[in-house]
Amino acid sequence: MVERGFSVNKEIDTENMAGSTFAAKRMVCDHIHPVGGKQLLLYCASARQKYAVYLEDKEKNRSKVVAGQKRKALSDEVSELEVKRRQCRLTPRLCLLQLMTFQIKQRNCSHFW
Numbered sequence: 001m002v003e004r005g006f007s008v009n010k011e012i013d014t015e016n017m018a019g020s021t022f023a024a025k026r027m028v029c030d031h032i033h034p035v036g037g038k039q040l041l042l043y044c045a046s047a048r049q050k051y052a053v054y055l056e057d058k059e060k061n062r063s064k065v066v067a068g069q070k071r072k073a074l075s076d077e078v079s080e081l082e083v084k085r086r087q088c089r090l091t092p093r094l095c096l097l098q099l100m101t102f103q104i105k106q107r108n109c110s111h112f113w
Contacts, residue, residue: 032040
């Protein structure tokens with residue numbers, strides 16, 4: 001059974017709870033009330049809210065990181081494709097230049113035969 005709060009007036013009883021457990025609970029309640037029981041309850045409630053906000057912020061940050069990684073991967077892929085495109089444009093020109101160089105060398109060599 002789950003207990004909530006530190007209420008002394010409402011007794012939450014289970015069949016398995018021993019007498020020493022009741023005594024320990026009473027000692028805790030007797031100590032908490034003079035120290036500031038209501039402030040402690042408010043602190044506990046606000047701590048839970050702060051934790052919920054922390055979890056939301058953590059999830060938002062994780063989402064931002066994942067989005068940044070996806071953006072970087074796409075940017076890298078675009079850069080790689082641009083390099084390949086440049087190479088594809090240069091390859092025919094290089095082949096033509098090599099062919100022309102080979103033809104010139106062939107002409108120069110044919111004069112000697």
